[in-house]
Amino acid sequence: MSTILTAQNVYEAQRETLKLAWQSGKAGANRLLELATARFPGMALVGHLNFVHPNRVQVIGTNETAYLYEHITPEARQLALAELFGSPSSAIVIVANGQDVPDEMRRAADAASMPLFSSSLPSPRVIHDLQYYLARALAEREILHGVFMEVMGLGVFLTGESGVGKSELALELLSRGHRLIADDACEFFRIGPDGLQGRCPDMLCDFLEVRGLGILNIRAMFGETAVRHEKTLHLIVRLKDYTSNPQSGIDRLQAEQKTRAILGIEVAEVALFVAPGRNLAVLVEVATRGHILRRRGINALEDFIHRQSLAMKSP
Structure with a gap:
C-alpha cells in the first residue's frame, strides 16, 4: 500500500517549513505526486530544473533563472517555459532563493494548470527537505x-x-x-x-x-x-x-x-x-x-x- 499525494497536500504540509507561497496554477491543485517508479521509471522526485528527465518537483534556483533569462533568446525561453509547465511528468514548479516570479512564468503556469510555488529558502535546502518529506510520505x-x-x-x-x-x-x-x-x-x-x-x-x-x-x-x-x-x-x-x-x-x-x-x-x-x-x-x-x-x-x-x-x- 502506498500513499498518493497531491500538490495541495504538499503545499499544506510544507508551507511553513519551506516558506512557500502559491504564485499561480491553482487549478492544478490536484495534480498527483506519485511514486518515482509509478509511471516514469528512474525519474527523480525532486531536483533542479531538468528538461531531459523532468523531476516530479522542478526547482528553479539562481543558476536556472540565469540560464532562462540571460543565456538563451526570448524565443527559446518561451519554448522552454512551455516545455517546463506542459510536462506531464512534473507536478509542481518551485522558484527558490527568494527570487521574483516573472509574469510569463505565472501565465504559463495558469495556462497549463501547473502549481507554481515560490520559496525564500535556498534551492538546495528546498530540494533536501522535500526529498526527505516525499520519501517518507510516498513510502510503501x-x-x-x-x-x-x-x-x-x-x-x-x-x-x-x-x-x-x-x-x-x-x-x-x-x-x-x-x-x-x-x-x-x-x-x-x-x-x-x-x-x-x-x-x-x-x-x-x-x-x-x-x-x-x-x-x-x-x-x-x-x-x-x-x-x-x-x-x-x-x-x-x-x-x-x-x-x-x-x-x-x-x-x-x-x-x-x-x-x-x-x-x-x-x-x-x-x-x-x-x-x-x-x-x-x-x-x-x-x-x-x-x-x-x-x-x-x-x-x-x-x-x-x-x-x-x-x-x-x-x-
Whole structure:
C-alpha cells in the first residue's frame, strides 16, 4: 500500500517549513505526486530544473533563472517555459532563493494548470527537505495487527493471535518504564533499503485497549514520556499459546535466528510462549537485551558451543 499525494497536500504540509507561497496554477491543485517508479521509471522526485528527465518537483534556483533569462533568446525561453509547465511528468514548479516570479512564468503556469510555488529558502535546502518529506510520505507501507513498543531504546513489535495477551504485556512493560507507540494497528513503512519505521495512526495515538479495562489513555495515565509517535523497528516478539504448542516442539537453544519479512525487509523475530507463571515482561526485556548483544557481535550460544569444544579438546 502506498500513499498518493497531491500538490495541495504538499503545499499544506510544507508551507511553513519551506516558506512557500502559491504564485499561480491553482487549478492544478490536484495534480498527483506519485511514486518515482509509478509511471516514469528512474525519474527523480525532486531536483533542479531538468528538461531531459523532468523531476516530479522542478526547482528553479539562481543558476536556472540565469540560464532562462540571460543565456538563451526570448524565443527559446518561451519554448522552454512551455516545455517546463506542459510536462506531464512534473507536478509542481518551485522558484527558490527568494527570487521574483516573472509574469510569463505565472501565465504559463495558469495556462497549463501547473502549481507554481515560490520559496525564500535556498534551492538546495528546498530540494533536501522535500526529498526527505516525499520519501517518507510516498513510502510503501503496511498495517499490521499488534502492539508496537519502545523497549530499552529499540522498537519492539508484539504480535500474536487475538486474545493471547499482547495488550496486557504492553501494560506491564509500560509500568516498567517502557513506551507505547501503537496498539492494535501499527503502520510500517520503508525508510531505506534496510530500515522500517513504525508509527501509530492519528486516530489511535495514546490509546491502549485491554480486555476487562476498556480503552486506556496512556498519555494521561502514565505521563508524556510513556508514549511516542514513531520508532524504527528492530525486533518482533511473537507470542504463542503454550497449550497449543507442546514443549517438544520448542527449540530450547534457539540455534537459528528467525526473521520475518515486512515490505521486503527481514526483521529479527523471537517466539515467546504464554503460560501461567511466566513473566513475559521480563522475557521481552531479556530478548531485547539479547538482540542488542547480537548486534554487537556477542552470541551466547556460540560462546557456549566454543566453551564446550575447548572442554572436549582439553586432556
